[in-house]
Amino acid sequence: MQIKVITGEEREKAFACPKPPEVIDKQKLPVRYHVEDFDVKDRPQRFLEAFAAILKHTNYRLALDHYIRVSAKCSRCTTNCQVYLATGDDDDIPCKRSELLLSVYRRHFTIAGVLKGRLTGNIGLTDEHIQEIADSFWNCTACRRCILECPMGIDHGMITHLGRYILSEIGITPRALVVSTREQLLGATGNTSAIPVPALIDTLEFLSEDMEEEKGIEIPFPIDQEGAEYLFLPAVSDFMMEADTLMGNAAVFRATGDSWTVGTGYYDGINYGLFYSDHVLEKVLLKIKAEAERLKIKKILIGECGHASRSAKFFYPAYCGGKNALPVINILEYTHQVWKEGRLKLDPNVITERVTYHDPCNIARPGWIVDQPRELLKAFCRDYVEMTPSGRDNICCGGGGGTVSIDEIRPYRTAIGGKAKAEQIRATGAKYCVAPCANCKKQLKELMEDNNVDCEIVGLHDLLYKAIIFEGAKNPVNEEEKVQDK
């Protein structure tokens, strides 16, 4: 992958600060995202206290000790970071970004570092260094593509995660994420988009009616069904923004007849904890656990959302019972499985336009969901093309790691974070780009708009909904026949 470094003009636009200088002055935080006011006094000390507390109760010390010993600074990660390739700034090299935190660890939490600091009169962590970390760690999209290229096996994504966790404990976290999380954990609606239950039920009923009209068959959204096999948790924003995806999900279940349900106690898959705090991560997963227990669910089914899927799949066992935890699957896995079993029939003549597939980092990087959506798409899309690179080695949409929710940094996301992706999609010439992830969808839509690429961003189930065949119902109209009719 070769992309051009941004020009000076683009850089100015991308890095323009949306905040008034007096706010930056007051918070002593020259970052481009909004942060709620918090103590500025003694920040280095509080940072170190938070760091120490986290090290005491978690396993990060193991990783940090290992990483400071093996890091060889070979600069191979430069070939894989789409942010560095776009900016060309040395500070954006994944290994250098990690060094910001590793140097603090080395100086304050290893014997050799403390001794060396005393001997050389190094005063240690300064507020300027914290400001640098706060700026740099939220420029990273946490896509973890750099780890594919690290011969030493250093996971820079984990260091970014840890750095943000420490920052969050001293009050430095993008306001957009904190506000959503506050509503999710302490608010009345209990979800990040603040959708109340009556509105949710209304939406689902409306969608059901809509589908019945279109397909001539009743397609329900089961609500609060005790003992159902699957508890369905999409990114909650889908209920407002991605109705087509939800309709596709419901249609698949209508076709297979498996029991599933949306729970009114908790219906949000989003977990910003994955981006900035283990504490939030755990609290949100415990909410899922409580809802699954209330409804006596057998499996947890996450909708089309990358980070929701990863946070549930890989951290649900960690917080909710280890081996005995409920299995977590993604809707793409489910749909692929039932299609393979022959329980889902798809019309290969409906989608005739060129389609390409964008791998959400959170589900593709671990090699978890890579082939399943491709097999599905190839089954019902006539003109399917791949991006290069793709699969486990995919390029991030540019809005990963929670940055997509920070509206004030949109210029950065679409000019730098997503630059490589925009070129990639443009090169395929596809009409539809399938992105089975709420975050990717939002980012890619903005990316297409800001970079003038003519491509419609859809979910996999959006397309599937058009092609699904129900026996005894109105089948989808063949597009070619439609043209001939005219």
Added chain:
Amino acid sequence: MQAWIEFGQGPLFRLCFVLMILGLIRIFILTIIGMVEALNRNTDKIVPYRDLIQKTLMWLFPIKHLWTKRPFYGLISVLFHVGLLIVPLFLAAHVLMWKNSVGFAWFSIPRGLADWLTIIVIVTGIVLFLMRASSKAGRALSRKQDYIWPLLLVVPFITGYICSNSAIGPAAYQLMMMVHVYSANLIMLMIPFTKIAHCILVPLSQLVTAISWKFPAGAGDMVIETLGYKEYPTWVKKPRLETPVELKVKEEINAE
């Protein structure tokens, strides 16, 4: 000078060698202990060993991976490592020395091969140094030890090559041998305390990362308890600093 060389080849070599081995064993065991502790603390103890072994082997023998990105750098780097590992262990003269100092030894490689490998190490070591020094990203990342290591590592190879291949006078030979022996001892001594520790730690990297990603249950609560927050810390609760309006309200209440 001969006595110094013999001291360097004998007692000092044994000391440095033992310190290197002990140092490496220490960090290896510390890492293993760390992993066991972490697994004990975790609720989720499932580790995907197969996938991890595959990834580890892929990096230990990066034959397939070498050509995808920066193939020249990959090739140079692999050649450097191969020579670096084989010559000190399997050169005939070294095998003899191993036998004399540690008591047992193994097979040796032919002289011609050893010479070629030595030249490869010298050339690739210098190329690696130049690549680091000439690339902007390399310079931005490098610490002192990153520049010193490739150069330090080729010193015993250069001197060793000269000693065994050129017809130099006895004085020059002794000087070269002296540099050869003492630089090699210095390298061994420094390995456990610098980035070269990766020689023993890299096989554990994937496992360390996988285990560290498994977070222990309840850690978040314990962290905020340690930090002295009551229930939820700042990222959920209202911030500790009061806004001007809140301050005004407070003042009014106090005044009443």
